[in-house]
Amino acid sequence: MPVPGITVETIMREHDELELEVIAGDKGLGNRISNSEINRPGLSLTGFFDFFAHDRIQVFGKGEWAYLNSLDETQLKHISELFFSYHLNCIVFTHGNPPSPIFVEMCISKDIPLFISKISTHKFITLISQILDRSLAPRTVRHGVLIEVYGIGILLTGKSGVGKSETALELIERGHRLVADDMVEIRRLSESYLIGSCSDLLRHHMEIRGMGIINIKDIFGVGSVRDHKIIELIINLKDWDDTLEFDRTGIDNLTEEILGLQIPFIELPVKPGRNIPIIVETAAMNQRLKKMGKNSAQEFNKKLTQYIKQSQIETTPGKN
Amino acid sequence: MKQHLAKINSDSNGLHARPASVFVKIASLFPCEISVVRDQVTVNGKSILGLMMLALGPGAEFTIIAEGDKEEEAIEKLAELVETNFVV
Numbered sequence: 001m002p003v004p005g006i007t008v009e010t011i012m013r014e015h016d017e018l019e020l021e022v023i024a025g026d027k028g029l030g031n032r033i034s035n036s037e038i039n040r041p042g043l044s045l046t047g048f049f050d051f052f053a054h055d056r057i058q059v060f061g062k063g064e065w066a067y068l069n070s071l072d073e074t075q076l077k078h079i080s081e082l083f084f085s086y087h088l089n090c091i092v093f094t095h096g097n098p099p100s101p102i103f104v105e106m107c108i109s110k111d112i113p114l115f116i117s118k119i120s121t122h123k124f125i126t127l128i129s130q131i132l133d134r135s136l137a138p139r140t141v142r143h144g145v146l147i148e149v150y151g152i153g154i155l156l157t158g159k160s161g162v163g164k165s166e167t168a169l170e171l172i173e174r175g176h177r178l179v180a181d182d183m184v185e186i187r188r189l190s191e192s193y194l195i196g197s198c199s200d201l202l203r204h205h206m207e208i209r210g211m212g213i214i215n216i217k218d219i220f221g222v223g224s225v226r227d228h229k230i231i232e233l234i235i236n237l238k239d240w241d242d243t244l245e246f247d248r249t250g251i252d253n254l255t256e257e258i259l260g261l262q263i264p265f266i267e268l269p270v271k272p273g274r275n276i277p278i279i280v281e282t283a284a285m286n287q288r289l290k291k292m293g294k295n296s297a298q299e300f301n302k303k304l305t306q307y308i309k310q311s312q313i314e315t316t317p318g319k320n
Numbered sequence: 321m322k323q324h325l326a327k328i329n330s331d332s333n334g335l336h337a338r339p340a341s342v343f344v345k346i347a348s349l350f351p352c353e354i355s356v357v358r359d360q361v362t363v364n365g366k367s368i369l370g371l372m373m374l375a376l377g378p379g380a381e382f383t384i385i386a387e388g389d390k391e392e393e394a395i396e397k398l399a400e401l402v403e404t405n406f407v408v
Contacts, residue, residue, distance in 0.1 A: 143364045160366040161348070182369035199373050207369050213337070 005034030006135045008090045008113050015131055018124065020092070020115045024104045028111035031089040033057060036132035038125055040064065045079055054086035057128060061121035065097040080106055088112050094121040137187040138259050146179040146196040146229060147171055149284035153196060153229035155184060155263075156280070158237035162270055165206055167237070170277040172224050178216050179229045181206040186231065188259040197228035233264050233287045235280060240271035250297035253290075264290075322395045323385045326402040328376050335376035337368075339406035344368045346401055346408070352388030354398070365398075 009029035012020045022029070039056040042064055060068075068076060084106045091107065093099050096118040107114040117124055144157040145168040156164045165181055172178050180198035187195050198204075204217040204225050217225045234256050238244070246269050247254070255262035266283055270276060286296060328334055335343070347354045347365045354365030356374065358381075363370030365384065376382055384402075386394040401408070 141361065141363075143367065143370070160364060182367050183363060183373055201375065202369050202373050205369065207367070213369070 005032035019118045024114040025107035025112045028113045036136045058091045060093045094124050139187045142184045145181050146184045148177040148229050152284040152287050153231045155231050155234045162237045167276045177226045179226045194231045196231045236267045237270050240269040321387045322391045324395045324399045328380045329405050330379040334378050340368050340371045342406045350390050350394040352386045352391045355385045358382040
């Protein structure tokens with residue numbers, strides 16, 4: 001597995017909007033950040049270090065800066081020594097406030113990158129949180145096709161050659177949208193949903209056996225593609241096999257786990273003459289219904305049990 | 321499971337469309353699962369887009385993994401294919 005986290009240098013180089021200017025400790029630019037939260041060290045600066053979140057980015061806003069300025073030399077030296085005795089990964093002063101020389105010296109001797117950012121603390125925290133959430137999100141790659149059908153992101157999986165791409169092509173032809181063919185990059189954002197996207201190189205391309213590589217955006221237009229989509233349903237295509245059992249009622253909501261999240265799952269048997277795209281479309285609409293709180297299979301079953309009860313009452317003598 | 325560390329010939333043009341298609345064609349002849357790994361990215365060895373996504377250039381090292389029926393034979397054939405610069 002790759003080393004977790006993102007380096008301070010990557011954040012600085014790739015995100016100009018943070019307006020980070022390094023003023024000391026550039027030897028520590030390789031420090032890694034693996035926690036997506038940030039810390040305002042106000043309380044620690046007063047000397048209270050319990051639960052000090054030293055592994056997060058330390059953001060010194062107007063308040064922290066003013067507090068440090070209110071201290072005399074000995075107090076400042078004392079608190080700096082305590083503060084820098086922890087293993088820190090980087091420090092940012094917002095509003096363009098210049099840190100005191102003691103801080104600069106400490107950062108140089110400990111190789112901790114010290115930045116000044118001209119933007120406000122609020123804006124900085126909002127931006128950096130988004131950046132960290134995005135880059136630290138757990139990720140994986142799945143073999144399959146991701147397509148948006150009636151607004152539902154469907155991940156089509158199955159063995160190579162089972163007809164995933166062909167099914168997707170017919171769906172695109174019917175007005176739905178391709179997100180990724182073959183390799184779907186999946187990220188788990190905010191613990192509750194999965195976002196699927198495509199690698200830059202393969203974006204908008206598909207491979208159709210017998211025809212080769214085609215560019216969906218060029219052929220079907222910009223309306224036929226999307227760059228990313230939340231995955232709400234997984235459909236696994238499987239060669240028809242008389243010995244296999246397939247779901248016949250749909251009463252149980254099956255799920256498959258990806259990155260720790262349970263995603264609704266359907267297994268579709270494939271055989272010549274079975275129109276898979278239409279079934280996928282219907283599955284998408286059924287999924288939308290379920291999201292709106294309407295489960296056709298369960299409702300039908302309820303109706304059936306009621307009907308059975310009713311006919312029992314009618315046929316049992318002496319009950320009426 | 322069988323695996324093999326392979327290296328693209330340094331004086332070739334790398335694994336572009338044509339060699340990728342040859343690799344996939346040979347890989348698809350075997351019933352086992354075949355994957356190709358480079359820098360922690362794993363792709364299906366029977367999928368041409370996945371293989372090309374790895375953008376294997378001249379001299380690039382990668383691992384071929386086969387699992388299932390005829391895995392040994394598959395690895396042998398594919399390793400030989402890489403060594404002979406994708407000429408069948």
